[in-house]
Amino acid sequence: AQKVTQAQTEISVVEKEDVTLDCVYETRDTTYYLFWYKQPPSGELVFLIRRNSFDEQNEISGRYSWNFQKSTSSFNFTITASQVVDSAVYFCALCDNTDKLIFGTGTRLQVFP
Amino acid sequence: EPEVTQTPSHQVTQMGQEVILRCVPISNHLYFYWYRQILGQKVEFLVSFYNNEISEKSEIFDDQFSVERPDGSNFTLKIRSTKLEDSAMYFCASSLAGARETQYFGPGTRLLVL
Numbered sequence: 001a002q003k004v005t006q007a008q009t010e011i012s013v014v015e016k017e018d019v020t021l022d023c024v025y026e027t028r029d030t031t032y033y034l035f036w037y038k039q040p041p042s043g044e045l046v047f048l049i050r051r052n053s054f055d056e057q058n059e060i061s062g063r064y065s066w067n068f069q070k071s072t073s074s075f076n077f078t079i080t081a082s083q084v085v086d087s088a089v090y091f092c093a094l095c096d097n098t099d100k101l102i103f104g105t106g107t108r109l110q111v112f113p
Numbered sequence: 114e115p116e117v118t119q120t121p122s123h124q125v126t127q128m129g130q131e132v133i134l135r136c137v138p139i140s141n142h143l144y145f146y147w148y149r150q151i152l153g154q155k156v157e158f159l160v161s162f163y164n165n166e167i168s169e170k171s172e173i174f175d176d177q178f179s180v181e182r183p184d185g186s187n188f189t190l191k192i193r194s195t196k197l198e199d200s201a202m203y204f205c206a207s208s209l210a211g212a213r214e215t216q217y218f219g220p221g222t223r224l225l226v227l
Contacts, residue, residue: 043202100158102158103155105155
């Protein structure tokens with residue numbers, strides 16, 4: 001069965017702190033894709049990253065970085081030097097051999113000035 | 114850059130009424146999806162649609178729901194007789210045939226059932 005777990009429901013940090021959002025997934029498939037989406041207060045889903053199961057290289061994009069570890073079935077997301085504009089709900093998602101995206105329950109990040 | 118659009122952005126309806134949520138997927142995409150997000154909860158898959166038929170649906174997608182591609186551009190979700198618990202944000206998404214995992218989401222329709 002497919003499952004995505006985001007154990008942190010809410011995280012609060014002060015601006016300029018680094019923060020890591022955890023994501024653990026379950027799937028029986030060997031080919032799958034992992035995603036992170038940002039949902040600001042306006043409600044839309046903003047795509048951040050897609051990784052396939054064969055590419056375990058970590059990725060960095062500006063202040064964002066992702067750590068994919070197949071051995072622990074984790075796909076963690078780190079924001080370096082957080083800013084108030086990073087405040088949002090962040091969702092991790094999995095897509096394997098079905099058509100659908102399976103989302104985690106989300107982590108609400110609040111960045112205080 | 115092409116994007117998925119949804120109308121209306123907000124809809125308020127009375128319990129028992131029918132609603133139709135509309136989506137215009139990206140023009141060369143062949144797979145279409147609806148997802149639902151109850152306030153404060155996670156995004157949940159409802160249905161996927163390809164070649165004018167449902168390819169997969171979740172247990173949430175019961176007989177109250179239907180989807181249609183009435184013409185070459187629109188993709189609709191109909192809820193026949195709305196219930197209070199249908200209040201949610203509904204997201205449409207579309208993808209290319211060769212990259213179904215990469216789904217492009219619309220901005221959502223916020224439905225409130227009173």
